[in-house]
Amino acid sequence: MIPKVVYCFLLAGFLGLNACELPPREKTATSEGTVLTTATSDEVNPDEEYVMVTTAISMPMYVNHDQSAFKRWGQKMGVKTSILGPSEWDVPAQIETIEQVIATRPAGLLINGTDPGIALAINQAVAAGIPTVVYDSDVPNSNRHAFLGTDWYQIGRMQGEEMVRLTNGKGKVAYMGILGLTNMEAGFQGLLDVLKKYPKMQVVGKYDDKANVELAAKITSDVLAAHPDLAGICGFDSNSGPGMALAVKEAGKAGKVKITTVDWEPEHLQLVKEGVIQMLAGQKRELFTWYGAQFLFDMVHRTNRLSANDAASNITNVPTTINTGLLRITRENVDQFLKK
Amino acid sequence: MIPKVVYCFLLAGFLGLNACELPPREKTATSEGTVLTTATSDEVNPDEEYVMVTTAISMPMYVNHDQSAFKRWGQKMGVKTSILGPSEWDVPAQIETIEQVIATRPAGLLINGTDPGIALAINQAVAAGIPTVVYDSDVPNSNRHAFLGTDWYQIGRMQGEEMVRLTNGKGKVAYMGILGLTNMEAGFQGLLDVLKKYPKMQVVGKYDDKANVELAAKITSDVLAAHPDLAGICGFDSNSGPGMALAVKEAGKAGKVKITTVDWEPEHLQLVKEGVIQMLAGQKRELFTWYGAQFLFDMVHRTNRLSANDAASNITNVPTTINTGLLRITRENVDQFLKK
Numbered sequence: 001m002i003p004k005v006v007y008c009f010l011l012a013g014f015l016g017l018n019a020c021e022l023p024p025r026e027k028t029a030t031s032e033g034t035v036l037t038t039a040t041s042d043e044v045n046p047d048e049e050y051v052m053v054t055t056a057i058s059m060p061m062y063v064n065h066d067q068s069a070f071k072r073w074g075q076k077m078g079v080k081t082s083i084l085g086p087s088e089w090d091v092p093a094q095i096e097t098i099e100q101v102i103a104t105r106p107a108g109l110l111i112n113g114t115d116p117g118i119a120l121a122i123n124q125a126v127a128a129g130i131p132t133v134v135y136d137s138d139v140p141n142s143n144r145h146a147f148l149g150t151d152w153y154q155i156g157r158m159q160g161e162e163m164v165r166l167t168n169g170k171g172k173v174a175y176m177g178i179l180g181l182t183n184m185e186a187g188f189q190g191l192l193d194v195l196k197k198y199p200k201m202q203v204v205g206k207y208d209d210k211a212n213v214e215l216a217a218k219i220t221s222d223v224l225a226a227h228p229d230l231a232g233i234c235g236f237d238s239n240s241g242p243g244m245a246l247a248v249k250e251a252g253k254a255g256k257v258k259i260t261t262v263d264w265e266p267e268h269l270q271l272v273k274e275g276v277i278q279m280l281a282g283q284k285r286e287l288f289t290w291y292g293a294q295f296l297f298d299m300v301h302r303t304n305r306l307s308a309n310d311a312a313s314n315i316t317n318v319p320t321t322i323n324t325g326l327l328r329i330t331r332e333n334v335d336q337f338l339k340k
Numbered sequence: 341m342i343p344k345v346v347y348c349f350l351l352a353g354f355l356g357l358n359a360c361e362l363p364p365r366e367k368t369a370t371s372e373g374t375v376l377t378t379a380t381s382d383e384v385n386p387d388e389e390y391v392m393v394t395t396a397i398s399m400p401m402y403v404n405h406d407q408s409a410f411k412r413w414g415q416k417m418g419v420k421t422s423i424l425g426p427s428e429w430d431v432p433a434q435i436e437t438i439e440q441v442i443a444t445r446p447a448g449l450l451i452n453g454t455d456p457g458i459a460l461a462i463n464q465a466v467a468a469g470i471p472t473v474v475y476d477s478d479v480p481n482s483n484r485h486a487f488l489g490t491d492w493y494q495i496g497r498m499q500g501e502e503m504v505r506l507t508n509g510k511g512k513v514a515y516m517g518i519l520g521l522t523n524m525e526a527g528f529q530g531l532l533d534v535l536k537k538y539p540k541m542q543v544v545g546k547y548d549d550k551a552n553v554e555l556a557a558k559i560t561s562d563v564l565a566a567h568p569d570l571a572g573i574c575g576f577d578s579n580s581g582p583g584m585a586l587a588v589k590e591a592g593k594a595g596k597v598k599i600t601t602v603d604w605e606p607e608h609l610q611l612v613k614e615g616v617i618q619m620l621a622g623q624k625r626e627l628f629t630w631y632g633a634q635f636l637f638d639m640v641h642r643t644n645r646l647s648a649n650d651a652a653s654n655i656t657n658v659p660t661t662i663n664t665g666l667l668r669i670t671r672e673n674v675d676q677f678l679k680k
Contacts, residue, residue, distance in 0.1 A: 069644065148659070286644050287659055304409065304626050306667065307676035315667045319488070319627055325660025327646065333654060336647035 048300070049080040050293055051101050054112035055094040057085040061238060061265055062112075065285035066135070070110065073293045079107070081293070091115040102128050108296025110289060113137040113147070129311070131299035135288035137183055138321075146295050148288045148322040152183040155281045156190025158326055159234045159260040162279045163195070166258040170200030171231025174223045176207035176216060176240050184236045187262075191234055204230070209240055216243020217250075224251050235261030241268050245276045264329055264337060272334040282327030291322065388640070389420040390633055391441050394452035395434040397425045401578060401605055402452075405625035406475070410450065413633045419447070421633070431455040442468050448636030450629060453477040453487070469651070471639035475628035477523055478661075486635050488628045488662040492523040495621045496530025498666055499574045499600040502619045503535070506598040510540030511571025514563045516547035516556060516580050524576045527602075531574055544570070549580055556583020557590075564591050575601030581608050585616045604669055604677060612674040622667030631662065 052070055054062060067083050074081030084101060086093035091114055098121040101109065109125050111118065113134040119142035125132045126143040134144040163173055175191060177184040188206065195201045204227055209216035216239055224230055224247065233248075235241045241261030248257050254276045261268070264282040271277040295318040298304065307313040329337060392410055394402060407423050414421030424441060426433035431454055438461040441449065449465050451458065453474040459482035465472045466483040474484040503513055515531060517524040528546065535541045544567055549556035556579055564570055564587065573588075575581045581601030588597050594616045601608070604622040611617040635658040638644065647653040669677060 151661075284644075284646060284657070284659070286646060287657070290644055291659060304624075304630055306624060306626065306680070307673070308679035309676050313667075313669075313673040313676040315673075316665065317624070317627070319624070319631060319662045320665025321491075321663040322659045323661040325656065327653075327655045329653075333647070333652070336649050336653040339648035340646070 044078050046078055047080060048107045049082060050074065050108045050110060050296055051104075051106040052081070052083045052085075052110040052112070052289065053094060053098050053101060054083070054085040055091060055114050056087070056089045057083065058087050061263065061285070064265070065283075066112070066289045069286035070289040070293055073290050077293075077297060079297070082106075085112075089114075091117055094118060095121045098122070098125065101125075102130065106130060107300050108133070108293070110135065110292050110296060111139075111144070113139045113144075113149070115139075116141060118142070131296045133292040133295055135292045136285070145299065145316045146292070146318050146320055146322070148292050148324060150283045150326065151323045152186040153190040154326060155236070155262060155283075156187035156192070157194050158190075158281045158328065159187075159279070160191040160194025162260050162328075163191075163232045163234060163258060164198055164201065166260075166278055167201070167231040169198045172202045172204045172227050172229060173232045173234065174203070174205040174207065174220075174227075174230065175234040175236065176209045176219055176244070177236025178211055179206070179208040187236050209235075209237065209243060211237040211239045213239045213243040213246070216240050217247040218243075220244045220247035221251065224248070224253065224257070230257050232258035232260070235259070238263045238265065241271065241277055241280070245271045249276055264327065266338075269329070269334055269338050272329060272331060273338065275331060278330065280327070280329040282329050284324040284327060287322075287324040291324075295319065384418050386418055387420060388447045389422060390414065390448045390450060390636055391444075391446040392421070392423045392425075392450040392452070392629065393434060393438050393441060394423070394425040395431060395454050396427070396429045397423065398427050401603065401625070404605075405623075406452070406629045409626035410629040410633055413630050417633075417637060419637070422446075425452075429454075431457055434458060435461045438462070438465065441465075442470065446470060447640050448473070448633070450475065450632050450636060451479075451484070453479045453484075453489070455479075456481060458482070471636045473632040473635050475632045476625075485639065485656045486632070486658050486660055486662070488632050488664060490623045490666065491663045492526040493530040494663075494666060495576070495602060495623075496527035496532070497534050498530075498621045498668065499527075499619070500531040500534025502600050502668075503531075503572045503574060503598060504538055504541065506600075506618055507541070507571040509538045512542045512544045512567050512569060513572045513574065514543070514545040514547065514560075514567075514570065515574040515576065516549045516559055516584070517576025518551055519546070519548040527576050549575075549577065549583060551577040551579045553579045553583040553586070556580050557587040558583075560584045560587035561591065564588070564593065564597070570597050572598035572600070575599070578603045578605065581611065581617055581620070585611045589616055604667065606678075609669070609674055609678050612669060612671060613678065615671060618670065620667070620669040622669050624664040624667060627662075627664040631664075635659065 071081055084097050095118055102125050108131040111134050113136055119139050122132055122139055122142040122144050132144050133146045135148045138147040207219045209219055233244050235244055244259050248254055259277045260279040262281050264280050268280055298318050304317045306317050310317050411421055424437050435458055442465050448471040451474050453476055459479050462472055462479055462482040462484050472484050473486045475488045478487040545563060547559045549559055573584050575584055584599050588594055599617045600619040602621050604620050608620055638658050644657045646657050650657050
């Protein structure tokens, strides 16, 4: 745990607060000023509050996908949504935020599963009777009621299959991401499981780009220098693609060295449009939080009660594990994503 | 494919029809005569029709869980729901029903994934632009947009872990179900993977009860005769439990020979209440069809549009694979299910 004062600085710094307390929460639903239809014939209390706790709260991918869908859900349902957490990637600060939110007794908690270390805080929320859903990465050692995310092994397989198509099943391939993360290692395995079936595909390196664009570009330049006949390169974190693309363009090999990678931020889409990246394996992050919030609501409102008293029965009446699937984005459909 | 005339007889026989055509569909929503709130601010067309196609349409477990939740969902949303299919377990007749329903262009199709053989009919529906969701068993070789079901490997593990607790980790165990079904074989494997970690647990037999109560009872009697010191027995189809319980009661060993099995129909619950069955691994079938229907609706209404045109982009904007999880029902919470 980082010292309290540091945590407060981070959180308050981002949110423009001075005191060491939870910031005033956004009231997405009530600030709209419109009457909204709701998903059940239950009475919906407009003060019913669903709280998302993440880390790196201002990361564009989180803001544009996870948070945007969560707010839109709250507006549709006529309930409050609040989004809390430190501005930087700071797991101890996220844990402290969860602990503080528990004390305010929200209707439901939607937690970005950033690290196995948040399991204890999740268990505190569950023990306090708060419906608690984890998204993005699972925290399987916790008592969370449900998890929604992407199957990263499939992200790797999808890239492997695309790379085989793009190279006609032969050539040298390198790949990079954040080494050691459970998600990414599963992705690497998926990639390798596909490539190993093609004896003419040769893996020349696995690299740690630490989610840093400059480092991803530097690694790619070095690999291109060592292997002038490199056929393709695969990326697994949000900055892998932009970094790899930069180096491949600088080497004058755009379109010749094939690139597949993850995520579909504007920069990634533009690089597909330009023909520098051949395929994006995109996550449906909007669905993590839209349906995650809906499951919280459905627990609160007992939408699908399975016994006389599901809490007393120690059962949950929402799905346990949701794989939202993948988007395959190529030059053929990239305009649909740029136009959105 | 069975001859058309036989199919019509089956379907019409069950539904009390004379002509060889689709029966008039139930209008659960409109017949209610009440104004219902809906899940989105979209205009909802009360003629918007969602069609479930199953087989063995009158099986109590299907009627009381799958179909009941689907109808309730339709009422909540203010749309039509229809349930079609042959009265017996008849996959060719289910396929023919799907093909006929496609021609009527429903808003969405919710299909019980009874057999890999229905893949072609599913693909026809998808090719016709009809949102198509599969539930219960997956048809992974099809183009279905989403699948909701139970992880049967976990059903086996759950029974194994319970049996270890009940027997203090030592004794002879037998198990039965429908041999050869993908789901059940995964369940058997889960059971064995748990038991093999306990050197004092001994598996004395794997049996095919063909989902027949009398056969399950006969097998159990024979196993008890061969192994008077049998510690426990595990079941994997809906009739395993009632059959095993019958034989164990007849042998005067209720509560001594431990029983774990699947499903939570009234008969199963009563046997838990009596102390003959120690644990049920229950499926959340209501969630298969409730959320399956919701995903169809969300595709139709583009609730979470991810691009300018998701159909043109060849992507789906609903989750791909949903594991609804398990209910652990024991003497401690069985009253909550009996009281429901």
